[in-house]
Amino acid sequence: MPRPTLKLVVTAVATLGFVGCGAQAPEVASPPNLLLISLDALRADHLSCYGYDRHTTPFLDELAARGVRFSYASVNTHGTPSSHTTMLSSLYQETHRVWADPASGSRQAPSIPTEVELVQEILGRQGFTTAAVTGGGWMSASYGFSRGFDFFSDEGRTADQGADLLVATLGEALASGPPVFAFFHTYQVHSPYLPPEGYRTLFGEFAGAVEATSEALRPLTTTAGSHLGRADFDFLVSQYDGEIRFLDDSLRELFGRLEEIGFLDNAVVVITADHGEEFGDHGGLLHRGSLFEELVRVPFIVWGRGVPAGVVDPTLVSTVDIVPTLLAAAGSVPPPQLEGRDILSEQTAPWADQRIFAQYRDAIYSVRTPRFKLIEGAGNQRMLFDLERDPRERRNIAAEEPDLTAGLAAELEAWRLARPSLADQASSRTELDPATEEQLKTLGYLD
Numbered sequence: 100m101p102r103p104t105l106k107l108v109v110t111a112v113a114t115l116g117f118v119g120c121g122a123q124a125p126e127v128a129s130p131p132n133l134l135l136i137s138l139d140a141l142r143a144d145h146l147s148c149y150g151y152d153r154h155t156t157p158f159l160d161e162l163a164a165r166g167v168r169f170s171y172a173s174v175n176t177h178g179t180p181s182s183h184t185t186m187l188s189s190l191y192q193e194t195h196r197v198w199a200d201p202a203s204g205s206r207q208a209p210s211i212p213t214e215v216e217l218v219q220e221i222l223g224r225q226g227f228t229t230a231a232v233t234g235g236g237w238m239s240a241s242y243g244f245s246r247g248f249d250f251f252s253d254e255g256r257t258a259d260q261g262a263d264l265l266v267a268t269l270g271e272a273l274a275s276g277p278p279v280f281a282f283f284h285t286y287q288v289h290s291p292y293l294p295p296e297g298y299r300t301l302f303g304e305f306a307g308a309v310e311a312t313s314e315a316l317r318p319l320t321t322t323a324g325s326h327l328g329r330a331d332f333d334f335l336v337s338q339y340d341g342e343i344r345f346l347d348d349s350l351r352e353l354f355g356r357l358e359e360i361g362f363l364d365n366a367v368v369v370i371t372a373d374h375g376e377e378f379g380d381h382g383g384l385l386h387r388g389s390l391f392e393e394l395v396r397v398p399f400i401v402w403g404r405g406v407p408a409g410v411v412d413p414t415l416v417s418t419v420d421i422v423p424t425l426l427a428a429a430g431s432v433p434p435p436q437l438e439g440r441d442i443l444s445e446q447t448a449p450w451a452d453q454r455i456f457a458q459y460r461d462a463i464y465s466v467r468t469p470r471f472k473l474i475e476g477a478g479n480q481r482m483l484f485d486l487e488r489d490p491r492e493r494r495n496i497a498a499e500e501p502d503l504t505a506g507l508a509a510e511l512e513a514w515r516l517a518r519p520s521l522a523d524q525a526s527s528r529t530e531l532d533p534a535t536e537e538q539l540k541t542l543g544y545l546d
Contacts, residue, residue: 130278130429131404132366133222134357135421137186137282138346139179139234140289140386142375143172143398145343153302155343158351159370159400166368166402167410167443173395173455173467175419177374177386179237180209181460182418183244183284186373187217189422189437191456193518198460211243216434218422220247222280225431230272230279232265234286236538248282249275258287258349266356273360278429281362287346288376290316290385291541294341301341307334313541316384324382332379339376367403367428369421380491390465390474391492395457401443403428415453415469416442438518456514466511473497473507481508 143149148160148168175185176192184190184197188211192198197209211217219229230250238244238253245251250268255261265283272279292311294301309315309331316335319326357363377383380393387394399416405428420439427433427441440447447453450469458464465474472492474482483497483504497504 129365130225130227130431132278132362133227133280133425133428134362134366134368135186135218135280135282135425136350136368136370137183137284138288138370138372138398139284139286140374140376141343141346141372141398142393143372143396144393145340146398148400149398153340155302155340156347158347158354159398162354162368162370162402163400165408166400166406167412169399169401169412169414169416169442171413172371172397172399172416172418173457174372174374174397175417175456176458176460177390177394178459179373180242182373183238184211184215186371186418186421187219187244187282188215189218189419189433189439190215191419191438191518192458193461193515194438209242211246216436217247218425219280219282221422221426221431221434222429223247223249225429227278227280227429228272228275229281230265230268231282231284232261232268233282233284234261236286236535237544238284239535241532241535255283255285258285258346259352261285261287262349262353262356265353266360269357269362270360273362277365279362280425285346287349288339288342290376292335292338292342294338294345298341298345299338301344302337303333305330305334305337307331309335311335311338313385319383320385320387321383323384324379327379335384336378339378363403365404367401367406367425369425370398370400370402371418371421372397373418388459388463390457390459390463392472392486392490395465406443412442413450413469414442414447415455415467417455417457436519454510454514456511464511464515466507466514468507471503471507473504473511475508475511479508483507 145151146156146159147154148156148163174182176182178198181192181198184195185192188195195215197211223229229248231248232255233244233253234255235253240251240253250272252264252268255264269281290313307330309327374386375394375396376386377393381391420442423433423437423439423441424443453469455467463476465472470487472484472486481497481504482495483500484492485496
């Protein structure tokens with residue numbers, strides 16, 4: 100399948116009105132404001148613009164229709180601290196070596212190594228004012244995520260609370276003078292699945308016997324398929340979808356307020372997620388240690404100045420590509436250490452040659468082509484899926500396709516060997532403070 104020709108031109112005129120007003124921004128040469136939004140635990144196939152049969156995301160659908168929606172995007176790794184380190188550094192986890200292991204019983208969290216340069220540090224040197232609002236937990240200042248930001252808050256516990264903090268923060272940042280780089284992260288759709296009252300029955304009422312709290316679900320992370328019935332899964336999904344719709348409504352209000360303060364007059368926005376969520380797809384819940392599609396496939400929408408409107412791009416992309424894309428939008432040359440690419444440029448591999456790589460810590464790895472996906476675990480245990488015929492990854496065909504399996508395994512090994520690992524520098528760990536530990540329990544990360 101050929102790739103549409105896309106080119107983000109920094110001085111281009113683009114439609115910026117997200118409410119369909121049709122107004123066009125004047126031609127400008129100054130760098131745009133940049134906004135990166137990470138919607139924690141949002142799987143792509145639960146957005147209506149990605150084909151979901153529930154109308155969960157009317158606002159994101161509108162935004163995607165006025166920008167570029169990448170039909171297949173993957174995280175390089177899942178797990179909040181590790182995935183966001185990749186998202187903000189354009190380094191694979193195999194390179195930056197940041198991950199948390201709550202299952203070990205450790206009450207320490209990984210800190211981002213100082214050798215890992217983050218996008219806010221790069222843009223700060225180039226004259227951007229940098230600001231961030233996160234939901235705390237693994238995304239707290241204690242673990243390195245505040246580094247390089249002029250303004251930082253990790254108190255945005257819900258989407259609307261986070262939006263309030265972001266608007267206030269950006270009001271201050273704009274007063275310092277544009278351009279501004281902003282990062283917004285929210286746990287709104289992450290467990291516990293407890294949407295506000297008006298959203299709890301929005302997608303039906305189901306008589307599930309399980310509670311939607313993280314405390315109730317965490318013990319079922321790997322065994323849900325044998326302990327929960329269909330009504331339980333239906334109930335949990337309805338609550339998850341209710342959270343998504345509330346988040347979407349909150350984003351609509353946020354964008355309206357960002358327009359009011361002038362942030363969107365000249366801006367480029369990237370919206371994505373750090374991982375998906377499982378609801379019995381392969382017998383589990385939440386986001387356990389696997390690399391199936393429900394966990395690695397995430398939304399990826401780009402909107403704003405110079406971004407073509409109404410494009411659905413089939414190119415295989417990864418969250419490792421975010422930083423180079425943002426830097427290109429700013430008219431900046433990416434530093435040589437970045438491992439991703441500008442996905443709005445015309446330079447990409449031919450369709451059949453495209454590859455994306457993912458991993459879970461250093462235990463499971465995968466490589467995906469436009470059609471096939473190989474997952475390799477400990478002891479060279481391999482699963483090969485034909486995603487064209489088997490998008491839900493039900494049938495392992497590794498034994499039927501030994502040559503294809505071996506070829507993809509060799510590609511995966513070559514990719515791993517080519518990574519400039521920072522393992523020696525990634526040993527710093529931070530003791531969890533009581534407040535963060537309690538929040539991580541609520542989010543289902545700790546017992």
